[in-house]
Amino acid sequence: MYITYVAICLLGFSEFTLGNELDYDGWLQMRLMHSFDDSPVPKFIERGNISISSIRLGASNVVQIGLQDSHITQLKKLARNGGKYQLKAVVRSSSGSETTFLTSVLACHLLGMDLEDSLNVWLDSAAEPVAVNLVSRGPCTMEGPSTKMWTTNVQVKYPDGGPVPDTATYIHKLEKEREARERGDTKDNRSFLAKYWMFIVPGLILFVLMSAQNPEGGPGGGGGTGQR
Numbered sequence: 001m002y003i004t005y006v007a008i009c010l011l012g013f014s015e016f017t018l019g020n021e022l023d024y025d026g027w028l029q030m031r032l033m034h035s036f037d038d039s040p041v042p043k044f045i046e047r048g049n050i051s052i053s054s055i056r057l058g059a060s061n062v063v064q065i066g067l068q069d070s071h072i073t074q075l076k077k078l079a080r081n082g083g084k085y086q087l088k089a090v091v092r093s094s095s096g097s098e099t100t101f102l103t104s105v106l107a108c109h110l111l112g113m114d115l116e117d118s119l120n121v122w123l124d125s126a127a128e129p130v131a132v133n134l135v136s137r138g139p140c141t142m143e144g145p146s147t148k149m150w151t152t153n154v155q156v157k158y159p160d161g162g163p164v165p166d167t168a169t170y171i172h173k174l175e176k177e178r179e180a181r182e183r184g185d186t187k188d189n190r191s192f193l194a195k196y197w198m199f200i201v202p203g204l205i206l207f208v209l210m211s212a213q214n215p216e217g218g219p220g221g222g223g224g225t226g227q228r
Ligand SMILES: *[C@@H]1O[C@H](CO)[C@@H](O)[C@H](O)[C@H]1NC(C)=O
Pocket: 031, 047, 048, 049, 063, 064, 065
Protein backbone atom coordinates (compact mmCIF):
# COMPACT_ATOMS: atom_id res chain seq x y z
CA MET A 1 0.00 0.00 0.00
CA TYR A 2 2.80 2.36 0.91
CA ILE A 3 4.44 1.81 -2.48
CA THR A 4 1.21 2.56 -4.34
CA TYR A 5 0.81 5.71 -2.33
CA VAL A 6 4.32 6.85 -3.12
CA ALA A 7 3.85 6.09 -6.82
CA ILE A 8 0.64 8.09 -6.97
CA CYS A 9 2.25 10.94 -5.10
CA LEU A 10 5.20 11.00 -7.50
CA LEU A 11 2.80 11.03 -10.43
CA GLY A 12 0.87 13.87 -8.92
CA PHE A 13 4.04 15.67 -8.05
CA SER A 14 5.53 15.57 -11.55
CA GLU A 15 2.31 16.89 -13.06
CA PHE A 16 2.22 19.60 -10.47
CA THR A 17 5.86 20.49 -11.07
CA LEU A 18 5.69 20.69 -14.86
CA GLY A 19 2.45 22.60 -14.73
CA ASN A 20 3.85 25.13 -12.34
CA GLU A 21 7.25 25.53 -13.96
CA LEU A 22 5.47 27.27 -16.82
CA ASP A 23 3.28 29.33 -14.50
CA TYR A 24 6.06 30.18 -12.14
CA ASP A 25 7.10 33.76 -11.65
CA GLY A 26 9.51 35.30 -9.20
CA TRP A 27 11.16 38.55 -8.31
CA LEU A 28 14.69 39.86 -7.90
CA GLN A 29 16.07 42.71 -5.88
CA MET A 30 19.47 44.17 -6.63
CA ARG A 31 21.64 46.58 -4.73
CA LEU A 32 24.17 48.26 -6.96
CA MET A 33 27.50 49.54 -5.74
CA HIS A 34 30.21 51.05 -7.90
CA SER A 35 33.84 52.01 -7.80
CA PHE A 36 35.80 54.63 -9.73
CA ASP A 37 39.22 53.40 -8.65
CA ASP A 38 40.64 50.61 -10.73
CA SER A 39 42.72 49.28 -7.84
CA PRO A 40 42.99 45.66 -6.69
CA VAL A 41 40.90 46.54 -3.64
CA PRO A 42 38.31 48.94 -5.02
CA LYS A 43 36.23 51.05 -2.69
CA PHE A 44 32.55 50.62 -3.50
CA ILE A 45 29.90 53.26 -2.88
CA GLU A 46 26.16 53.07 -3.39
CA ARG A 47 24.81 53.51 -6.92
CA GLY A 48 21.16 52.52 -6.49
CA ASN A 49 18.61 49.72 -6.40
CA ILE A 50 16.82 47.73 -9.04
CA SER A 51 13.79 45.61 -8.38
CA ILE A 52 12.40 43.22 -10.94
CA SER A 53 8.88 42.44 -9.84
CA SER A 54 8.27 39.80 -12.50
CA ILE A 55 11.13 37.84 -14.01
CA ARG A 56 8.81 36.53 -16.72
CA LEU A 57 7.85 40.00 -17.89
CA GLY A 58 11.25 41.48 -17.03
CA ALA A 59 9.45 44.49 -15.54
CA SER A 60 11.97 46.49 -13.54
CA ASN A 61 12.03 49.53 -11.33
CA VAL A 62 15.34 51.40 -11.25
CA VAL A 63 16.30 53.93 -8.58
CA GLN A 64 19.77 55.40 -8.96
CA ILE A 65 21.76 58.17 -7.39
CA GLY A 66 23.19 60.82 -9.73
CA LEU A 67 26.94 61.29 -9.90
CA GLN A 68 28.65 64.07 -7.98
CA ASP A 69 31.25 66.30 -9.63
CA SER A 70 34.00 64.43 -7.79
CA HIS A 71 32.75 61.15 -9.27
CA ILE A 72 32.80 62.62 -12.78
CA THR A 73 36.38 63.78 -12.21
CA GLN A 74 37.35 60.29 -11.05
CA LEU A 75 35.58 58.67 -14.00
CA LYS A 76 37.42 60.92 -16.47
CA LYS A 77 40.73 60.18 -14.80
CA LEU A 78 39.92 56.49 -15.03
CA ALA A 79 39.06 56.89 -18.74
CA ARG A 80 42.35 58.66 -19.46
CA ASN A 81 44.25 55.80 -17.84
CA GLY A 82 42.32 53.19 -19.81
CA GLY A 83 40.81 51.96 -16.54
CA LYS A 84 37.65 50.10 -15.81
CA TYR A 85 34.59 51.26 -13.95
CA GLN A 86 33.47 48.45 -11.63
CA LEU A 87 30.00 47.52 -10.49
CA LYS A 88 29.03 45.19 -7.68
CA ALA A 89 25.48 43.80 -7.69
CA VAL A 90 24.02 42.01 -4.68
CA VAL A 91 21.05 40.06 -6.01
CA ARG A 92 18.32 38.66 -3.80
CA SER A 93 15.80 36.32 -5.40
CA SER A 94 12.30 35.23 -4.40
CA SER A 95 13.75 31.90 -3.23
CA GLY A 96 15.65 33.80 -0.53
CA SER A 97 19.12 33.38 -2.05
CA GLU A 98 21.58 36.26 -2.06
CA THR A 99 24.49 36.37 -4.52
CA THR A 100 27.09 39.04 -5.18
CA PHE A 101 28.40 39.64 -8.71
CA LEU A 102 31.17 41.87 -10.00
CA THR A 103 31.23 43.33 -13.48
CA SER A 104 33.18 46.08 -15.23
CA VAL A 105 33.25 48.24 -18.36
CA LEU A 106 35.85 50.58 -19.80
CA ALA A 107 35.33 53.99 -18.21
CA CYS A 108 35.77 55.79 -21.55
CA HIS A 109 32.80 53.86 -22.99
CA LEU A 110 30.53 55.16 -20.24
CA LEU A 111 31.65 58.71 -21.10
CA GLY A 112 31.04 58.04 -24.80
CA MET A 113 27.51 56.81 -24.04
CA ASP A 114 26.69 59.73 -21.67
CA LEU A 115 26.27 57.31 -18.73
CA GLU A 116 23.92 55.06 -20.62
CA ASP A 117 24.44 51.37 -19.94
CA SER A 118 22.69 48.01 -20.01
CA LEU A 119 22.56 45.63 -17.10
CA ASN A 120 21.91 42.01 -18.02
CA VAL A 121 20.82 39.54 -15.38
CA TRP A 122 21.23 35.92 -16.43
CA LEU A 123 19.01 33.29 -14.84
CA ASP A 124 19.19 29.52 -14.86
CA SER A 125 16.22 27.21 -15.44
CA ALA A 126 15.22 27.48 -11.79
CA ALA A 127 15.14 31.27 -12.13
CA GLU A 128 18.20 31.71 -9.93
CA PRO A 129 20.69 34.42 -10.96
CA VAL A 130 23.89 32.95 -12.43
CA ALA A 131 25.54 36.09 -13.83
CA VAL A 132 25.16 39.84 -13.98
CA ASN A 133 26.95 41.92 -16.56
CA LEU A 134 27.15 45.56 -17.37
CA VAL A 135 27.53 46.59 -20.99
CA SER A 136 28.33 49.97 -22.45
CA ARG A 137 28.99 49.91 -26.14
CA GLY A 138 30.91 53.17 -26.37
CA PRO A 139 32.39 54.96 -28.43
CA CYS A 140 35.41 55.58 -26.27
CA THR A 141 35.85 59.26 -25.44
CA MET A 142 37.60 61.31 -22.80
CA GLU A 143 35.03 64.12 -22.93
CA GLY A 144 32.83 64.66 -19.90
CA PRO A 145 29.27 63.35 -20.00
CA SER A 146 26.53 65.94 -20.59
CA THR A 147 24.55 64.44 -17.72
CA LYS A 148 25.16 63.22 -14.20
CA MET A 149 22.36 60.70 -14.19
CA TRP A 150 22.50 57.09 -15.30
CA THR A 151 20.25 55.72 -18.01
CA THR A 152 20.15 52.02 -17.33
CA ASN A 153 18.40 49.43 -19.41
CA VAL A 154 17.78 46.27 -17.36
CA GLN A 155 17.24 42.93 -19.08
CA VAL A 156 16.53 39.47 -17.76
CA LYS A 157 18.21 36.83 -19.91
CA TYR A 158 18.39 33.07 -20.09
CA PRO A 159 21.25 30.97 -21.40
CA ASP A 160 20.87 29.49 -24.92
CA GLY A 161 17.59 27.69 -25.43
CA GLY A 162 15.66 29.76 -22.95
CA PRO A 163 14.10 28.54 -19.73
CA VAL A 164 13.84 24.77 -19.81
CA PRO A 165 11.36 23.06 -17.51
CA ASP A 166 13.69 21.12 -15.31
CA THR A 167 12.11 19.02 -12.59
CA ALA A 168 15.16 18.44 -10.42
CA THR A 169 16.15 22.09 -10.11
CA TYR A 170 12.55 23.08 -9.66
CA ILE A 171 12.02 20.69 -6.77
CA HIS A 172 15.21 22.02 -5.24
CA LYS A 173 13.84 25.53 -5.64
CA LEU A 174 10.56 24.57 -3.99
CA GLU A 175 12.56 23.29 -1.04
CA LYS A 176 14.50 26.51 -0.82
CA GLU A 177 11.31 28.54 -1.01
CA ARG A 178 9.83 26.48 1.79
CA GLU A 179 12.91 27.20 3.89
CA ALA A 180 12.67 30.88 3.04
CA ARG A 181 9.00 30.85 4.04
CA GLU A 182 9.88 29.28 7.34
CA ARG A 183 12.21 32.19 7.92
CA GLY A 184 9.26 34.39 6.99
CA ASP A 185 10.75 36.34 4.09
CA THR A 186 8.63 35.37 1.11
CA LYS A 187 5.06 36.12 0.33
CA ASP A 188 3.57 32.68 -0.32
CA ASN A 189 1.41 32.40 2.74
CA ARG A 190 -1.09 29.88 1.41
CA SER A 191 -1.83 27.21 3.96
CA PHE A 192 -0.15 23.80 3.84
CA LEU A 193 -3.43 22.21 2.70
CA ALA A 194 -4.00 24.77 -0.04
CA LYS A 195 -0.60 23.97 -1.53
CA TYR A 196 -0.33 20.23 -1.06
CA TRP A 197 -3.88 18.96 -1.29
CA MET A 198 -3.04 17.22 -4.56
CA PHE A 199 -0.62 14.95 -2.70
CA ILE A 200 -2.71 14.47 0.40
CA VAL A 201 -6.06 13.65 -1.19
CA PRO A 202 -4.93 10.59 -3.22
CA GLY A 203 -3.17 9.30 -0.13
CA LEU A 204 -6.27 9.70 2.00
CA ILE A 205 -8.48 8.02 -0.59
CA LEU A 206 -6.11 5.07 -0.84
CA PHE A 207 -5.86 4.85 2.89
CA VAL A 208 -9.63 4.71 3.21
CA LEU A 209 -9.89 2.09 0.43
CA MET A 210 -7.17 -0.06 1.99
CA SER A 211 -8.65 0.15 5.46
CA ALA A 212 -12.02 -0.90 4.07
CA GLN A 213 -10.46 -3.98 2.43
CA ASN A 214 -8.43 -5.13 5.43
CA PRO A 215 -10.36 -4.36 8.58
CA GLU A 216 -7.84 -5.06 11.27
CA GLY A 217 -9.07 -5.99 14.67
CA GLY A 218 -6.38 -4.77 16.98
CA PRO A 219 -6.68 -4.65 20.73
CA GLY A 220 -9.48 -2.26 21.39
CA GLY A 221 -10.42 -2.47 17.72
CA GLY A 222 -14.11 -2.48 18.52
CA GLY A 223 -16.50 -5.20 19.69
CA GLY A 224 -17.87 -6.05 16.21
CA THR A 225 -14.65 -7.32 14.65
CA GLY A 226 -13.53 -9.06 17.80
CA GLN A 227 -16.38 -11.62 17.59
CA ARG A 228 -15.51 -13.06 14.18
C1 LIG B 1 18.47 50.82 -1.68
O1 LIG B 1 17.97 49.90 -0.74
C2 LIG B 1 18.58 49.99 0.53
C3 LIG B 1 18.04 48.89 1.42
O2 LIG B 1 17.05 48.17 0.84
C4 LIG B 1 18.31 51.35 1.10
O3 LIG B 1 18.96 51.45 2.36
C5 LIG B 1 18.83 52.42 0.17
O4 LIG B 1 18.52 53.69 0.64
C6 LIG B 1 18.25 52.23 -1.22
N1 LIG B 1 18.89 53.17 -2.13
C7 LIG B 1 18.20 53.97 -2.93
C8 LIG B 1 19.01 54.86 -3.82
O5 LIG B 1 16.99 53.96 -2.98
